Amino acid sequence: MSIQDLIDQRVSEGRLxxxxxxxxxxxxxxxxxxxxxxxxxxxxxxxDESMARRCGRLRADMEQxxxxxxxxISLTPYEAKTALFGxxxxxxxxxxxxxxxxxxxGLRLFGGFADTDAFVALTCAPRSIPxxxxxxxxxxDDAKLWAKAIRECKAEWRKLFHPYQPHTGGKASDYISADYxxx
Amino acid sequence: VxxxxxxxxxxxVGPGDHVISENTLAYLQxxxxxxxxxxxxxxxxxxxxxxxxxxxxARRINKSPEIVTRLLGAPGNWTIETLADLLVGISSEExxxxxxxxxxxxxxxxxxxxxxxxxxxxxxxxxSAVRVANPAPVPTTTASYIVAVSS
Numbered sequence: 116m117s118i119q120d121l122i123d124q125r126v127s128e129g130r131l132x133x134x135x136x137x138x139x140x141x142x143x144x145x146x147x148x149x150x151x152x153x154x155x156x157x158x159x160x161x162x163d164e165s166m167a168r169r170c171g172r173l174r175a176d177m178e179q180x181x182x183x184x185x186x187x188i189s190l191t192p193y194e195a196k197t198a199l200f201g202x203x204x205x206x207x208x209x210x211x212x213x214x215x216x217x218x219x220x221g222l223r224l225f226g227g228f229a230d231t232d233a234f235v236a237l238t239c240a241p242r243s244i245p246x247x248x249x250x251x252x253x254x255x256d257d258a259k260l261w262a263k264a265i266r267e268c269k270a271e272w273r274k275l276f277h278p279y280q281p282h283t284g285g286k287a288s289d290y291i292s293a294d295y296x297x298x
Numbered sequence: 299v300x301x302x303x304x305x306x307x308x309x310x311v312g313p314g315d316h317v318i319s320e321n322t323l324a325y326l327q328x329x330x331x332x333x334x335x336x337x338x339x340x341x342x343x344x345x346x347x348x349x350x351x352x353x354x355x356a357r358r359i360n361k362s363p364e365i366v367t368r369l370l371g372a373p374g375n376w377t378i379e380t381l382a383d384l385l386v387g388i389s390s391e392e393x394x395x396x397x398x399x400x401x402x403x404x405x406x407x408x409x410x411x412x413x414x415x416x417x418x419x420x421x422x423x424x425x426s427a428v429r430v431a432n433p434a435p436v437p438t439t440t441a442s443y444i445v446a447v448s449s
Contacts, residue, residue, distance in 0.1 A: 137307045137325065140403040164320045171324030175332055184336040185343075187371040197371030217374030296339050298371040 118229050122148060125275055131235070132158075137179045145232040150271065150273025151222060153236050156248070168249045173222055176215045180234065181218045187298045188287050198298035200234075200290070203265055208283030210265050211290075220246045223254065225268035227281025228290050237271040240264050279292070311400050334381060335373035341389045342370060350388065359387035 125131040125148075132154040134147040149157070157174040160209075161167035177198065180186050187198035195201025195214065203210045203225075213224035213236055221242035226235045240251040254260045272281060284290060287297045300435060310322055342350070361383075377394075385391045409438040 127443060136406075138400070138403065139308070139405045142406060159321065161321060167321035168324040171321040171330040175325045176330030178329070179332040179336070184331075184332060185339040187339075195371075197368050197374060199372060214372075265431060294340075296343065296370060298367065 120275060121276055121279065122229060122233075122235070129243075130275060134177055134181055136182050136225060137174070141178065141182045143181055144294075145180055146229075147181050147230055147234050147236065148229075149177075149224075149236045150238065153239055156239065162248055169218075169220065169222070169246075170248075173215045174216065174278070177213070177224075177236075180213075183294060185294050185296060186291065187296050188285060189298045190285075196298055207283060208265070208269065209283040210268055213273070214242075216242070220244050220253075222227070222249075223264075225264055227268070229276070229279075230282050231284075231288075231290060231292050233282075235272070235275075237275075238264065238268050268279055308401060331373040331376065334376065338373075338381065338384050338388070339370065341385065341391070345388050355384075355387050359383040 122131060126133060129151070131148045131150065134149055134154075134157065135143060139203070156170045157177065157288070159167070159170070161170055179199065186200065188200040188202075189195035189198040190202045190206065192202060192204040192206060195212075197214075197216060199214055200211050200277065201214055203212055207250050209227045211226060211228070213234070215222040223239045223240050223242050224236040225240070228234050238251075238288055239249060241253040243253050245253055251264070252260065254264060256294070287295055307322060310316070310318055311326075342355075352366050352370070353363050356363045359366070361369075369376065369384065381393060385393060
């Protein structure tokens with residue numbers, strides 16, 4: 116069974132959800148699949164207006180990727196700056212954080228590419244300050260918390276896709292085929 | 299207590315005196331930023347192929363290379379002033395506003411990305427779907443909120 120077959124199976128089981136643009140004429144140029152945890156954030160219902168606003172922004176950021184628009188990507192851990200995708204340490208593991216930085220509180224989705232142009236987002240954590248609607252503590256600049264978040268993401272990946280590992284590569288185009296800016 | 303329910307997206311932004319939800323307003327705000335980012339970065343990539351460097355751009359708009367790198371990474375802190383600076387610095391252009399109606403757009407011709415099982419979208423499958431009596435052909439390009447004119 117290919118990883119594509121596994122994704123289809125996980126979608127049919129309700130363990131993964133395919134994110135599609137809300138606008139009916141937006142193209143789908145790339146694929147993004149999300150866990151139930153993340154799907155609840157982008158699909159609602161939301162506990163209050165603050166959550167509704169933040170999750171509306173998050174969804175638009177995710178659709179930027181799906182619709183094939185320009186995205187920033189960094190392949191240098193700790194140097195992602197403002198890029199939407201940042202490859203995390205260790206690069207050979209292929210774990211990225213999808214970085215919804217604005218507005219505060221910044222959110223980080225952890226996941227990996229199943230293949231070029233196919234991202235799977237599995238867990239979510241606040242970047243710097245606690246967020247009512249997320250159970251995880253803020254990552255801040257705490258290396259232990261980041262390492263834990265990466266471990267949790269890898270564990271979720273294994274549950275869904277064993278024996279497949281996240282897709283890896285040495286160039287940005289190994290992850291996103293076109294319309295990206297290497298940050 | 300749930301106080302903010304998802305609603306049908308396009309019916310929500312349609313005409314009337316109902317309140318547009320905070321979720322949808324925030325979504326459209328971020329989407330606008332994303333479209334502007336797409337527009338500017340395409341210009342930058344085009345000019346980069348012709349030899350423009352980030353350092354040159356930084357000098358042209360009187361910002362540090364670090365600031366320019368941050369600005370090019372994402373549109374989070376962009377202002378109208380940032381847009382104007384980037385556009386003139388990258389391609390000697392200026393902003394010219396344009397917009398388009400969110401309603402009555404044709405449904406996408408959903409062939410499915412490589413990792414999607416091929417599937418035709420129906421009214422019941424997507425919250426955002428609207429009935430289109432006579433669907434027009436799917437456009438080959440999407441309009442930008444801002445277009446640029448050469449100076």
